[in-house]
Amino acid sequence: AVQQPVPLPSEPFLVIAHRGASAYAPAHTFPSYELAIEMGAHYIELDLHRTKDGKLVVLHNDSIELNGHEVEIDEISSDVLSAFKPAEEFNQPTNEYASQKFASLRVPSLEQVLREFGDQTNYYIEIKSPDRYPGIERQLIDQLSDHHLLDRDDPLPKVIIQSFSSDSLKEVHALSPGTPLIQLYSFKKKAKLSPAKLKKVSRYASGIGVNASVVTEHLVNTVHESGLAIHPFTVNEIEQLSSLISMGIDGVFTDKPDLIITSLNQH
Numbered sequence: 001a002v003q004q005p006v007p008l009p010s011e012p013f014l015v016i017a018h019r020g021a022s023a024y025a026p027a028h029t030f031p032s033y034e035l036a037i038e039m040g041a042h043y044i045e046l047d048l049h050r051t052k053d054g055k056l057v058v059l060h061n062d063s064i065e066l067n068g069h070e071v072e073i074d075e076i077s078s079d080v081l082s083a084f085k086p087a088e089e090f091n092q093p094t095n096e097y098a099s100q101k102f103a104s105l106r107v108p109s110l111e112q113v114l115r116e117f118g119d120q121t122n123y124y125i126e127i128k129s130p131d132r133y134p135g136i137e138r139q140l141i142d143q144l145s146d147h148h149l150l151d152r153d154d155p156l157p158k159v160i161i162q163s164f165s166s167d168s169l170k171e172v173h174a175l176s177p178g179t180p181l182i183q184l185y186s187f188k189k190k191a192k193l194s195p196a197k198l199k200k201v202s203r204y205a206s207g208i209g210v211n212a213s214v215v216t217e218h219l220v221n222t223v224h225e226s227g228l229a230i231h232p233f234t235v236n237e238i239e240q241l242s243s244l245i246s247m248g249i250d251g252v253f254t255d256k257p258d259l260i261i262t263s264l265n266q267h
């Protein structure tokens with residue numbers, strides 16, 4: 001029989017630094033993660049892809065623009081990817097946090113992130129587009145295991161894995177039943193999540209992540225009644241945070257961990 005998922009602790013309210021403290025530094029770069037950790041976020045969020053030569057790399061999109069061409073991550077080698085400068089999008093003249101000090105940053109590999117931050121933080125890792133990357137689940141679990149990050153709660157789980165793909169999460173659950181998983185959803189107007197549906201999710205996942213705009217008190221209660229936690233994304237405004245907290249959510253993804261933590265401390 002497949003093991004039941006581990007429940008996430010109900011305390012503390014989780015602050016998940018979305019792509020790092022990505023309001024203040026380019027997403028998925030060391031400065032963005034460093035800031036998030038300094039600010040006191042419980043987790044740094046990583047979006048995962050895989051290059052043609054099989055390296056797990058941390059960036060948001062399936063593709064990047066290189067020399068005027070859009071290229072898919074799974075069609076380029078990690079060497080080619082290393083020419084890409086993630087700060088270019090961030091360093092716009094209108095961005096008050098733009099800085100030349102970011103200009104030389106490169107897309108980190110998962111290995112580099114784990115080596116750099118080790119035990120200093122916890123990792124909330126999204127498997128993006130798993131259909132494009134056969135075997136990514138095993139590869140990720142093996143890499144996390146090499147770093148002794150699995151099956152460790154001190155006091156929070158060192159690693160949480162998230163995906164929009166239920167197949168990918170079920171695969172991870174089979175490989176590493178002690179790792180808490182988050183099923184992601186995005187809805188335009190209304191969340192279509194029945195108790196029956198959530199019950200099925202609770203067989204492999206410990207919680208759901210969903211776009212904040214569709215979260216209601218009713219949804220939060222239904223999710224909790226299925227034994228799942230709920231982490232809305234992406235919350236960067238105090239008013240929205242307060243309203244979601246009053247509905248009973250368990251944590252948030254945010255680009256501004258400092259703002260969220262200051263506000264939580266005032267509650």
Ligand code: G3P
Nearest residue numbers: 047126162184209233253
């Ligand atoms: O992983 C939760 C949230 O980050 C999903 O949206 O596009 O920011 O990865 P995205």
Ligand code: CA
Nearest residue numbers: 045046047126
């Ligand atoms: Ca994500």
